[in-house]
Amino acid sequence: MTKKVTNSVFATHAPHLIKDAVKLIASYPKMPITVDCVIFGFEESELKVLLIRSDLEMYKGFWSLLGDNVKDNEELDTAAYRILKERTGMNDVYLDQVRAFSHPKRHPGGRVITLAYCSLLNIQHHELKIYANELHWHSFSSIKEMAFDHKEILDTCHTWLQKRIQEHPLGFNLLPDKFSLRELQNLYEAILGVSLDRRNFRKKFASMDLLIDVGEMEEDVPHRPGKLYKFNFDKYEKNKRKWIGIDF
Amino acid sequence: MTKKVTNSVFATHAPHLIKDAVKLIASYPKMPITVDCVIFGFEESELKVLLIRSDLEMYKGFWSLLGDNVKDNEELDTAAYRILKERTGMNDVYLDQVRAFSHPKRHPGGRVITLAYCSLLNIQHHELKIYANELHWHSFSSIKEMAFDHKEILDTCHTWLQKRIQEHPLGFNLLPDKFSLRELQNLYEAILGVSLDRRNFRKKFASMDLLIDVGEMEEDVPHRPGKLYKFNFDKYEKNKRKWIGIDF
């Protein structure tokens, strides 16, 4: 324990210790906290995002992220999972905190701090439970303006995803369990906004040796079918290595 | 504007629009928010962190991060800068939001969500304004236990820094304006916890061409003095390029 008591030059005052932590906390300003989820999907070689119409008169007609206020004694992660569950009916989705947005005027109803979460899910694997407020999937690139600061949040999460997908095996959450290398490449190209060399892309994944050939082929494609693969999460987790490489 | 009105299958209910955003917000649970700053410095080839004694009786003797509650209508970034200014007297320090910690029991006084910030500063360039509560610099590696969940926050910020320093030119904020390549290498080695090949390290930075030789040498060193450099922030900002490189 780092508890050694020093009689150093630093101890200029006798410490005035606070006994009542509850009272201390009670003196802090309190404010509402929300969680907003950027839910990405992937379909027809396009990155999609799940949005709802804003239910504020002031933002009538504008699209909004899926969010809710955080309950007393609710963890932020729990709140984000709750929102996802409520809207998509899905349980085991990929979810990660991105960052807080705190501009005092970001919400017309007053001061609200929001925590942005990024979620990735396989559009086929779930059905939207409710279509209230026109909940549905949009092509990411078609979204130009949104309610509140949600466009800024969306863009922040997109940039976060672009970076993240290059360093971590997140992308598979957007694909079916079994996918072809073509689908995987389309995913990377859609998210990164670049086109990649097909042979080099395949070689790259081959050299990682993290894809399991499931012994099946694409079906109903009007051309030579490709092999289907699964991502080897177990092997990835076991061998997760830290890279040292300075580059900026 | 993304406002096209669809008469699609999605519009199953007539939307019930909320007129009074203030009233809406008033119905949300409110909670205290704090900002905790992990302030890193670098001295004698060691990564340091600026800590204070906890002023809670319950954590008597334990070290604590520098934090404060967020004021009404105060941005999180502003709160973090305020804390830094109050404690170190420094204005233009590097500061970045890392993430929120929200466990309902993380604070003994009740529910408090905190936003962790990571700050990097040059220890020589400032004097601690106040030594209240034994504010001073600790070797990062010596800190084993802390008040609240602050050890977890510290470790999260350390990991964040390890990753970040490899991809962005943050490290220079920890060094004097003019520094030798040796100091720079010591910094990277201390943060990453590895030892690096001196010639390759220098070659790497030489190839980036982002260090300006200021034409001065180290002084008062008991050996051949090294050249001093400045980091070329202008050039870096101009040429900032996006790398595409899948690797995990």
Added chain:
DNA sequence: TATTATTGTGTAAAATATACACAATTAAAT
């Protein structure tokens, strides 16, 4: 049976990363 679209594959060249050693310089000790 031909056409269309796409898969699966390899190699050569370029760029980058790694491993490694010695002469030059300064301060300090003699």
Added chain:
DNA sequence: ATTTAATTGTGTATATTTTACACAATAATA
């Protein structure tokens, strides 16, 4: 003045990784 100790500054050969690029094989459709 000379030696010693510590560290700087530098280059090359090898291994690894990245890039650019073309053609035969396969399935569905016409």
